[in-house]
Amino acid sequence: MGIYEIKNLFKRHTTMDFDKASPVNQNARGVPVPSKAATVGTCKSCKACETNCPTKAIEVKSDIELNFDYGACLQCGICVNICPSQKLENSGLVYAFTFNREELKISYVKGDFVPKEFPTPENVGVFQKLTKTRGFNYREVAAAGNNSVEWELGASFNNFFDSEGQMVRSVASPKHADAVLFSGPVSENMAGPLQTAWDCMPEPKALIAAGTEAVSGGIFPMGKRPKEPDLFIGGDPPRPDVMINAFRFLMGQFKYSFQFALKDRIAKLRETK
Amino acid sequence: MPNNLFDSYEIVTGLFYNQRTSSYFKFLQTNDSVKMVPVKEVKFKEIIKQIRFPMWLLKHSLGVKGGEENYSEVDIQSLKNSNERRRLELDRSMVGNSEIRDLNFRGISVKVTPDSYSHAVGPIHAGIIEPGHFRFSVTGETIQHLNIRLGFQKRNILNLLKGKSPLATIPVAEAISGDTAVAYATAFSRIYEEAAGLKVSDEVKLIRMVLLEVERVAVHIGDLGAMAGDIGYYPLLGVCATDRGVPLGVMEALTGSRFGKGAIFPGEVRLNKNLNLSVLITLAANLINCFRRVEYQFMRAVNSSTIRERLDECGRLTKIQVLHNSIIGMPARATGLRMDMRYSEPLYQTAKYPLDLNLEREHLNGDAWARFYLRFLEVKNSIAWLEKILPELDTAKAGKGDLLVQKANKFKPGIYFQSVEGWRGSVLVALDINAKGQIGEAYIRDPSVLNWHALELAVRGELIGDFPLNNKSFNLSYVGFDL
Numbered sequence: 161m162g163i164y165e166i167k168n169l170f171k172r173h174t175t176m177d178f179d180k181a182s183p184v185n186q187n188a189r190g191v192p193v194p195s196k197a198a199t200v201g202t203c204k205s206c207k208a209c210e211t212n213c214p215t216k217a218i219e220v221k222s223d224i225e226l227n228f229d230y231g232a233c234l235q236c237g238i239c240v241n242i243c244p245s246q247k248l249e250n251s252g253l254v255y256a257f258t259f260n261r262e263e264l265k266i267s268y269v270k271g272d273f274v275p276k277e278f279p280t281p282e283n284v285g286v287f288q289k290l291t292k293t294r295g296f297n298y299r300e301v302a303a304a305g306n307n308s309v310e311w312e313l314g315a316s317f318n319n320f321f322d323s324e325g326q327m328v329r330s331v332a333s334p335k336h337a338d339a340v341l342f343s344g345p346v347s348e349n350m351a352g353p354l355q356t357a358w359d360c361m362p363e364p365k366a367l368i369a370a371g372t373e374a375v376s377g378g379i380f381p382m383g384k385r386p387k388e389p390d391l392f393i394g395g396d397p398p399r400p401d402v403m404i405n406a407f408r409f410l411m412g413q414f415k416y417s418f419q420f421a422l423k424d425r426i427a428k429l430r431e432t433k
Numbered sequence: 434m435p436n437n438l439f440d441s442y443e444i445v446t447g448l449f450y451n452q453r454t455s456s457y458f459k460f461l462q463t464n465d466s467v468k469m470v471p472v473k474e475v476k477f478k479e480i481i482k483q484i485r486f487p488m489w490l491l492k493h494s495l496g497v498k499g500g501e502e503n504y505s506e507v508d509i510q511s512l513k514n515s516n517e518r519r520r521l522e523l524d525r526s527m528v529g530n531s532e533i534r535d536l537n538f539r540g541i542s543v544k545v546t547p548d549s550y551s552h553a554v555g556p557i558h559a560g561i562i563e564p565g566h567f568r569f570s571v572t573g574e575t576i577q578h579l580n581i582r583l584g585f586q587k588r589n590i591l592n593l594l595k596g597k598s599p600l601a602t603i604p605v606a607e608a609i610s611g612d613t614a615v616a617y618a619t620a621f622s623r624i625y626e627e628a629a630g631l632k633v634s635d636e637v638k639l640i641r642m643v644l645l646e647v648e649r650v651a652v653h654i655g656d657l658g659a660m661a662g663d664i665g666y667y668p669l670l671g672v673c674a675t676d677r678g679v680p681l682g683v684m685e686a687l688t689g690s691r692f693g694k695g696a697i698f699p700g701e702v703r704l705n706k707n708l709n710l711s712v713l714i715t716l717a718a719n720l721i722n723c724f725r726r727v728e729y730q731f732m733r734a735v736n737s738s739t740i741r742e743r744l745d746e747c748g749r750l751t752k753i754q755v756l757h758n759s760i761i762g763m764p765a766r767a768t769g770l771r772m773d774m775r776y777s778e779p780l781y782q783t784a785k786y787p788l789d790l791n792l793e794r795e796h797l798n799g800d801a802w803a804r805f806y807l808r809f810l811e812v813k814n815s816i817a818w819l820e821k822i823l824p825e826l827d828t829a830k831a832g833k834g835d836l837l838v839q840k841a842n843k844f845k846p847g848i849y850f851q852s853v854e855g856w857r858g859s860v861l862v863a864l865d866i867n868a869k870g871q872i873g874e875a876y877i878r879d880p881s882v883l884n885w886h887a888l889e890l891a892v893r894g895e896l897i898g899d900f901p902l903n904n905k906s907f908n909l910s911y912v913g914f915d916l
Contacts, residue, residue: 164668164733174675187682187705189689212839214604236604236695241703241836250689302563304586307912308611308692313561314655315681318674332559347915349537349585350564353556379604380588396694397611 175322178408181401183255183421188399189237190252191230193422196430198226198247198271209239209248214379215372224270230256230418231264232376234396247271253425256394257406258418259284264375264394266422275419284390286364287338288412295327296338296411298368299361303354303383305344308397309371313341316400323400328407334361339390339410341368343397346383358386366390366410371397439752440464440771444759445485446883447861448472448494449876451848459486460850460861460878462761465776467852467861477531481523487759488522489536489886493878493914496535499528502582505542509549509570509578513893515757536914537584538566548572552897556585563911567900574896579889586915594864594875599625599699599838602872606862607694610879610913615641615648616855617877618697620862624849625699628866629841633700636830638780640702643822644684644693646788646815649856650720651680653808654727656908660805661734663902664743672730679723683716699841701832708828717823724816731809744802748891748903751799760887762858762880764907766792767807768799774854786821789814804906844870857881857910879913 184190202223209218217232218239233256240248258264260278267273280288290296302310313330316323323329331337334357342354358367369389372378378396393406408414446467447460457472457480474480481491502525512518526534543551549572556564564585570578594605606621607614619641626633658673681691688696689705696703734740755765765772773790775781781788792810797803850863858880865873888907892900 187685187689189695212600214601234604237689238600238836300561301557302586304588304912306608306611307563307910310561310563311612315678318678319671320675320678330561345588347585347587349587353564357557379608399691
């Protein structure tokens with residue numbers, strides 16, 4: 161141990177406070193939302209956003225109805241730039257995680273929607289009982305992900321995000337794990353290994369889909385998963401803080417509702433203009 | 434300027450089989466450029482006989498589905514002779530009479546003698562890492578031979594690209610290998626710019642170069658830490674793991690994505706709207722402060738002789754091996770060879786501040802130490818440049834995110850290719866484009882395609898316990914190979 165380490169003992173820790181972390185990141189694009197311009201008049205229905213979305217996450221239903229599937233959204237922002245009448249904007253909302261796949265699908269009418277409550281699924285309830293105070297271990301399986309999720313998971317263990325400080329650890333064997341976290345659209349050649357990893361894990365257990373490609377396949381067709389995931393984390397890739405707060409959400413330590421947070425964010429964006 | 438016997442060379446760096454026209458093209462790489470040449474031999478059988486095509490390249494470009502592989506009768510010692518190995522491998526890789534098998538794992542058996550054992554690792558490895566299968570042949574603690582088989586992450590990207598319009602291609606390009614998103618998006622964009630005759634200003638080019646260097650710096654800092662972790666030296670790991678976040682944060686502040694995704698499009702770069710001079714100055718200061726912290730810990734680490742000795746002579750590659758097997762990018766530079774596509778990009782030297790591409794080549798002799806030190810040198814050069822160039826960027830001229838390529842409607846049909854020096858090495862992309870800009874056939878060659886074989890060679894004779902260190906020192910992409 162050198163003088164550097166001794167000096168370090170007196171420094172303030174720099175770890176993120178996950179209770180105070182904001183679901184909005186000012187620098188990130190986040191999910192696209194209808195802008196204030198979308199609340200007045202009608203959409204020209206040129207369908208530029210629908211045809212140019214790389215993952216077909218947008219559906220222009222009529223001149224006032226717009227459907228978004230944020231589980232398929234790469235947060236690339238192409239729709240925002242392509243809209244000829246600036247009816248979409250980047251929200252900066254990066255917490256795109258839920259227990260329920262349907263919760264990520266939003267139907268806007270005149271740029272607005274009514275958020276819904278989604279009950280906690282039964283399996284998640286059982287998992288929360290086990291992990292709320294004890295944390296959990298996960299085994300990561302890269303199932304044809306483009307390796308950016310792996311980089312962000314790696315970063316989640318550094319001393320700024322400190323996943324282990326939040327009682328979430330990565331372990332070498334699924335036999336030691338409480339959850340399997342996978343990234344990517346599950347290629348044909350990874351469906352088998354992913355199933356094996358899932359099968360050798362004891363109950364109660366959870367399946368975590370990390371990244372847009374794992375949630376919906378993204379630009380690829382979705383492959384065969386062992387079962388419907390318990391936790392969906394959107395983003396390509398999701399930031400480390402997003403994943404850690406999603407894990408805390410899964411443990412029942414963090415209260416969050418995607419639809420209500422989205423509604424709040426949209427209101428705030430319109431207020432500032 | 435070549436100043437050494439090894440500086441003038443020409444290696445085969447890519448092989449594109451265009452199914453649409455049933456023609457073969459090879460890519461020849463010199464120390465700063467790549468050219469595309471039609472292959473004279475039109476018969477597959479004549480092509481595979483040519484020793485200049487590395488085995489991994491042949492199997493990657495032309496490979497078809499094969500059955501289980503059987504090397505159980507092959508003496509490991511005979512595999513150490515490269516000509517003999519090639520003959521044996523070709524012999525066992527034929528599928529029928531006129532096809533060669535790919536490198537996907539479908540079962541492999543290797544010879545086990547009374548004094549050796551075979552050790553299988555993967556597809557799922559013991560960490561947060563992509564899947565692949567490694568089959569070691571080991572005596573005692575020493576690796577005699579390694580077979581690497583991949584293909585687990587295959588997403589059929591080449592088929593997916595067929596018929597795609599330019600704008601729809603960019604998100605696919607960024608998914609080829611997520612950690613090289615900027616290099617791939619740049620290569621694809623340059624191809625469309627050439628085909629559509631889109632003019633690109635020097636400002637846009639410069640911003641792309643900046644993003645490419647930020648990407649390089651971020652990964653290199655992470656790798657420095659990871660290598661330190663693999664030798665059990667944690668102070669450097671701790672600092673690098675955290676400080677890798679600084680360049681990623683700079684990338685996010687510039688583009689809205691920590692990996693620079695969705696930033697580079699044909700004809701333009703889409704940057705965050707809130708950038709101004711004071712933001713750029715802050716970002717430059719963040720980078721240089723990050724480098725000072727990394728440098729302090731790096732110097733502390735390498736001032737300890739035990740760390741130098743630990744890396745010294747570990748996983749050594751020679752220049753001859755590099756040129757013989759067409760190994761490219763970082764592992765090639767780490768042998769002291771001159772190989773960098775950035776040399777041929779004049780803007781690196783003519784910009785207000787030039788980027789120093791000189792490395793201390795006399796200190797680089799192809800071992801894990803060289804790959805460790807090379808990363809540090811590249812981080813040092815790139816951050817010194819970024820610190821000066823970031824405040825000079827004219828972000829207003831980057832483009833307003835008009836997605837210009839949407840308006841381009843005339844494309845000159847043909848086969849185009851681009852090679853961009855990503856952090857692993859040069860990524861090579863060739864596209865056969867029609868008059869509407871749609872892709873007929875695509876060829877993508879990540880540096881990993883050639884460099885996985887470098888890892889097979891480097892670990893021979895090394896301790897099996899050093900494999901994680903050697904593997905990390907190459908840090909290759911699985912998904913970029915599998916496509």
